[in-house]
Amino acid sequence: MVSRSPSxxxxxxxxxxxxxxxxxxxxxxxxxxxxxxGLGAFDEAGLDAFVRAIRxxxxxxxxxxxxxxxxxxxxxxxxxxxxxRTSFKEMDAFAGRSQTTQGVWIARAKDIDPCxxxxxxxxxxxxxxxxxxxxxEKQSALFALAVxxxxxxxxxxxxxxxxxxxxxxxLKTVFQVMMRLFTPRKTxxxxxxxxxxxxPLSTLEPILRxxxxxxxxxxxxxxxxxxxxxxxxFTVEVTALANFEEKPELFEEQVGELRDRFNNSIxxxxxxxxRRGVVPGSGFRISISDMWKIIKENKDLDLPAHxxxxxxxxxxxxxxxxxxxxxxxPDWHDLDEGARKGLVPGFGKRLSALLHRHLSGYxxxxxxxxxxxxxxKRNYLVTKVLDTVQPAYQAVVSNLRNEAFNxxxxxMKVWAERPVGEEGFAVAVRRCSEQALSDFDxxxxxxxxxxxxxxxxxxxxKLHRDIDAHAQTVRAEKIAAIVASVEKRVEDALTESAGAxxxxxxxxxxxxxxxxxxxxxxIAKAALLSDIAGFEPDETEKATMLxxxxxxxxxxxxxxxxxxxxxxxLRMKDRFTTSFSHDAESLPRLWSEKxxxxxxxxxARSMSLKGLxxxxxxxxxxxxxxxIEPALSSLLDPPSQEAIKSKEFSSDGDxxxxxxxxxxxxxxxxxxxxxxxxxxxxxxKNIWRQFKAETDYTISQALAAQEAHKNSSSWLPxxxxxxxxxxxxxxxxxxxxxxxxxxxxxxxxxxxxKALWVxxxxxxxxRHGFVAGILSLxxxxxxTVMSMLTKLAQEGSKAAGVGNSNSxxxxxxxxxxxxxxxxxxxxxxxxxxxxxxSSHGGSSVRNRQHKNVAxxxx
Numbered sequence: 001m002v003s004r005s006p007s008x009x010x011x012x013x014x015x016x017x018x019x020x021x022x023x024x025x026x027x028x029x030x031x032x033x034x035x036x037x038g039l040g041a042f043d044e045a046g047l048d049a050f051v052r053a054i055r056x057x058x059x060x061x062x063x064x065x066x067x068x069x070x071x072x073x074x075x076x077x078x079x080x081x082x083x084x085r086t087s088f089k090e091m092d093a094f095a096g097r098s099q100t101t102q103g104v105w106i107a108r109a110k111d112i113d114p115c116x117x118x119x120x121x122x123x124x125x126x127x128x129x130x131x132x133x134x135x136x137e138k139q140s141a142l143f144a145l146a147v148x149x150x151x152x153x154x155x156x157x158x159x160x161x162x163x164x165x166x167x168x169x170x171l172k173t174v175f176q177v178m179m180r181l182f183t184p185r186k187t188x189x190x191x192x193x194x195x196x197x198x199x200p201l202s203t204l205e206p207i208l209r210x211x212x213x214x215x216x217x218x219x220x221x222x223x224x225x226x227x228x229x230x231x232x233x234f235t236v237e238v239t240a241l242a243n244f245e246e247k248p249e250l251f252e253e254q255v256g257e258l259r260d261r262f263n264n265s266i267x268x269x270x271x272x273x274x275r276r277g278v279v280p281g282s283g284f285r286i287s288i289s290d291m292w293k294i295i296k297e298n299k300d301l302d303l304p305a306h307x308x309x310x311x312x313x314x315x316x317x318x319x320x321x322x323x324x325x326x327x328x329x330p331d332w333h334d335l336d337e338g339a340r341k342g343l344v345p346g347f348g349k350r351l352s353a354l355l356h357r358h359l360s361g362y363x364x365x366x367x368x369x370x371x372x373x374x375x376x377k378r379n380y381l382v383t384k385v386l387d388t389v390q391p392a393y394q395a396v397v398s399n400l401r402n403e404a405f406n407x408x409x410x411x412m413k414v415w416a417e418r419p420v421g422e423e424g425f426a427v428a429v430r431r432c433s434e435q436a437l438s439d440f441d442x443x444x445x446x447x448x449x450x451x452x453x454x455x456x457x458x459x460x461x462k463l464h465r466d467i468d469a470h471a472q473t474v475r476a477e478k479i480a481a482i483v484a485s486v487e488k489r490v491e492d493a494l495t496e497s498a499g500a501x502x503x504x505x506x507x508x509x510x511x512x513x514x515x516x517x518x519x520x521x522x523i524a525k526a527a528l529l530s531d532i533a534g535f536e537p538d539e540t541e542k543a544t545m546l547x548x549x550x551x552x553x554x555x556x557x558x559x560x561x562x563x564x565x566x567x568x569x570l571r572m573k574d575r576f577t578t579s580f581s582h583d584a585e586s587l588p589r590l591w592s593e594k595x596x597x598x599x600x601x602x603x604a605r606s607m608s609l610k611g612l613x614x615x616x617x618x619x620x621x622x623x624x625x626x627x628i629e630p631a632l633s634s635l636l637d638p639p640s641q642e643a644i645k646s647k648e649f650s651s652d653g654d655x656x657x658x659x660x661x662x663x664x665x666x667x668x669x670x671x672x673x674x675x676x677x678x679x680x681x682x683x684x685k686n687i688w689r690q691f692k693a694e695t696d697y698t699i700s701q702a703l704a705a706q707e708a709h710k711n712s713s714s715w716l717p718x719x720x721x722x723x724x725x726x727x728x729x730x731x732x733x734x735x736x737x738x739x740x741x742x743x744x745x746x747x748x749x750x751x752x753x754k755a756l757w758v759x760x761x762x763x764x765x766x767r768h769g770f771v772a773g774i775l776s777l778x779x780x781x782x783x784t785v786m787s788m789l790t791k792l793a794q795e796g797s798k799a800a801g802v803g804n805s806n807s808x809x810x811x812x813x814x815x816x817x818x819x820x821x822x823x824x825x826x827x828x829x830x831x832x833x834x835x836x837x838s839s840h841g842g843s844s845v846r847n848r849q850h851k852n853v854a855x856x857x858x
Contacts, residue, residue: 032088032107036143038122040103040136042292047106047285054108054115056281063115063281064265064272067144070154072123075194075244077101079154080120082255083262084109088120099128104140112262115281119144139295142174146295147288149272150188150265157193157240160207171212175219184225184233185277196240205238212236235274311370315377322362323384329354332389339392343403347396348448355385355451386452393449397456400443401463408436408467412474424534425478429471436467475535482531483545487552490524494556502564503571505611510619513557517620521553558618565615565678572608572691579604580698591706601699606636608691616684617669618676628669631681635664635688752788759784 033050036042056063066084068076077088077100086107091100101122109116121144124137144151178184191208193201216230230236239258242250265271279287326332331354338344362381366374411432415423440463444456497516501509525546532545564571580600583589591597613629664681668674679687736742756762760780766773 032086032105032120034103035106035119036104036140036292038102038136040139040296042289044285044289047289050106051281051285054117056115056117056284059115059281061278061280062266063117063284064150064262065117065119065148066109066150066152066262067119067121067148068152068154069121069141069144070123070152070192071125071156071159072099072128074123074154074156076123076152076154077120078244079152079192079194079241079255080118082252083259084112084116084118086110086118086120099123104143109262112259113264114266116262116265117284119148138174141171142178142295143288143292145174145178145187146291148187149275149278150190150262153189153191154194155191157196157199157204160193160204172215172219175216179219179221179225179233186233186235186275188235188237188271188275190237190239190271193238193240195243201238201240204240208238209236237271311373312377315366315369315374316380318362318365319377319381319384322358322381323388325361326354326358326385327388329358336389336392339395339399343399343443344396344447346446347393348446348450351389351393352448352450355389355449358385359451382451389449390452390454393447393452393454396447397444397459400440400447401459404436404440404443404463405466405470407439408432409470411435412471416474416478424536425475426534426536429475433464433467433471437464479532479535479537479545483528483549486524486528486531486549489527490520490549490553491556493520494553495560498557498560499564502561502615505571505575505614507610507614509614513561514620517553517557521550524549524553554620557620561615561618562678568612568615568679569687569691571611571615572687573694575608575611576604576691576695577698579607580695580702591702593706595706597699597702597706601695601702602636605692605695606633609633609636609688612679612684612687616677616679617672618678621676627671631664631669632684632688635685755788756781756784759788 033046034043035047051057068080070076073091077090080086080088081090084107086109088105088107089100099122101120103122105120107118107120109118121140122136124141189212193204193208212234213230216234221228239254241254241258244251261271265273266275267273331350335344335347335351335354339347344350359378359382362378366377412428415425415428415432437460440460444460494517498513501512501516506512528545528549529542532542537545581589589595609632610629613632616628616632664685666681668677668680736746760777762773762777765776
């Protein structure tokens with residue numbers, strides 16, 4: 001074996017221990033010393049320099065010695081470095097698991113009071129020493145128990161209950177020899193359980209204490225110590241730590257708590273508070289040096305029998321040779337590389353044959369050695385071999401699982417591309433799932449290794465769970481898409497139809513909406529059940545989806561109703577305009593003296609109120625019986641002040657009576673649920689007030705137009721004017737009777753005036769107002785007079801031409817009349833539906849009149 005030189009360990013170099021100047025870093029515990037090398041050589045000079053470096057002689061009895069023992073590569077050095085802030089060399093996990101600490105190393109704990117000396121022992125059950133050199137393990141363990149106040153026994157949590165892994169035989173031998181060689185001192189055995197599992201510490205601690213008690217009772221003792229209790233020489237403590245790599249934060253926290261227990265450890269109540277036989281610091285070097293000499297000379301710690309030793313050495317060599325041969329075998333490299341890249345055909349048979357070849361080689365070469373040793377080492381070899389090849393096997397099985405799962409997903413994708421109705425989703429999932437699991441089972445059978453009994457049940461269960469989870473995800477997506485498609489069709493069908501019905505606002509609007517909703521919902525439900533039949537939903541799932549579809553359909557109608565209700569004022573004005581400005585034949589009204597504008601306006605407002613009552617609440621339920629329309633009708637004919645006062649007086653201050661007498665003062669409609677209310681009574685009242693204010697102007701414009709028409713159609717002056725003309729024109733009338741020539745002249749003037757009246761169509765010109773008529777006649781008068789004179793001149797010579805000229809003149813007059821009538825119809829009160837349109841009506845008429853005048857003049 002190769003031993004490490006002291007200079008290779010830590011940053012504190014050994015030659016400096018012999019220097020008269022004590023390094024500051026040694027005094028602070030930053031360096032470590034190999035006290036005993038792998039061959040058992042004790043470094044006297046190094047220990048002397050170490051003791052002087054840490055000024056141990058100045059401590060007197062105020063110091064403590066802590067040692068650690070346990071299996072190789074169990075994290076002893078790592079624990080000491082974290083616990084005492086030392087610098088012992090730790091195993092490089094990336095370089096593999098191998099021996100790190102060789103012999104016994106010593107260092108001083110940093111920032112712990114009192115001065116604490118820490119010893120790191122070589123791990124037991126190491127591959128480098130094997131089973132042929134257990135003497136040093138026993139010697140170092142005995143040395144630790146003899147010189148230490150506190151011994152940390154590092155062990156894995158899963159080794160509790162085992163024989164060798166828990167160091168039970170080693171403790172038994174050490175107890176026996178210790179009581180014979182040395183006077184036992186009170187030592188604390190602190191069992192440190194590493195990588196604690198979910199098993200409570202309260203369960204593990206009694207097991208360890210019981211094991212230590214059994215070891216003590218079974219160990220042979222000198223006569224003077226017969227019947228001595230374990231507690232007289234040892235104090236047993238148990239603690240547990242989390243996994244250093246998986247839970248570093250928890251590990252550091254628990255180590256910090258354990259570190260606090262080493263502060264003032266020699267005080268009463270501390271870990272070593274009841275120690276005995278303490279050697280002063282000045283004699284520490286001589287004491288431990290003599291103890292190691294006594295331990296080295298003791299024969300009770302010798303190796304086993306020669307036959308067993310030879311069998312152990314040789315069988316272990318053969319096992320290592322076969323393991324190395326396996327690792328170097330090209331066939332194994334091919335299998336390992338192929339397993340990491342993907343599937344390997346015949347992996348199980350090829351690997352089983354490979355393992356059989358190497359294990360058979362071990363059996364042939366170790367056939368003549370001790371049976372127990374040969375069998376034990378063969379089991380060890382099989383364990384190592386299986387540990388070596390298991391990652392490749394796991395890779396193959398994982399690839400099988402991934403391939404089966406990917407194949408299942410691909411099959412489901414292919415199913416999704418097939419025509420609808422060819423194969424149901426549930427049937428396809430069962431078929432693809434069974435095929436994927438069957439392929440996985442076949443692959444596992446092909447990968448079976450005869451030397452191992454690895455179970456793939458958990459991986460198969462995981463594959464099954466993954467398949468189910470993916471199938472459920474796809475199923476949920478497909479069903480959601482189907483439901484969304486059906487809802488889209490329902491929404492398209494209901495939105496437009498519901499909007500048209502609500503816009504019409506007929507008395508049976510809600511009955512029609514209810515029938516429409518029921519019809520479209522029934523169609524959608526039938527389509528939904530047909531589309532999801534292949535998914536095989538249960539009755540509960542069906543009921544849930546159908547209820548959701550019903551709620552969605554109703555929600556579409558309700559949203560459309562709320563949208564229409566938000567435009568109630570606009571709808572009312574449209575209905576008013578349609579009813580007020582158009583007659584029964586939907587033609588624009590020309591207000592005449594016979595039209596009762598107030599009655600027509602009241603009827604139009606009544607129709608608008610009916611539309612408002614329809615938009616005030618949702619009436620899709622059969623149990624809703626409201627009186628919204630009668631309540632809103634009161635806005636059309638409000639009660640008189642005397643009636644209001646009489647009702648208030650009769651109610652005697654009862655608020656409920658007031659609400660009954662005036663339902664528009666309530667916050668909700670009687671008999672209508674709050675959720676079905678689209679417009680509250682107060683909102684309806686406000687809408688009516690705004691509607692009335694905006695339609696009042698339209699009505700006033702209609703009244704003004706009627707009055708203007710009435711004035712323009714009456715050409716006789718008032719009676720008082722006629723009387724004034726008779727009185728004031730009496731002299732002129734008598735003069736006319738005295739001179740008949742005046743009668744002839746007036747008759748000719750009358751004829752000319754009559755002709756001008758007919759040609760100019762004066763009644764039609766003044767229909768649009770006096771100013772407009774004067775402007776129009778001023779442009780037409782001269783052309784018309786000239787035309788009449790021309791016709792009179794041509795009557796004598798061209799009678800036919802005169803006739804044609806008269807027809808042309810008559811046609812032109814008719815065209816003027818037709819054009820004026822069109823302008824009048826276009827500027828009928830239908831343009832006065834809104835206040836803004838009415839305000840600009842007069843100006844538009846005047847603009848058209850000026851245009852007609854200009855055309856006539858041209």
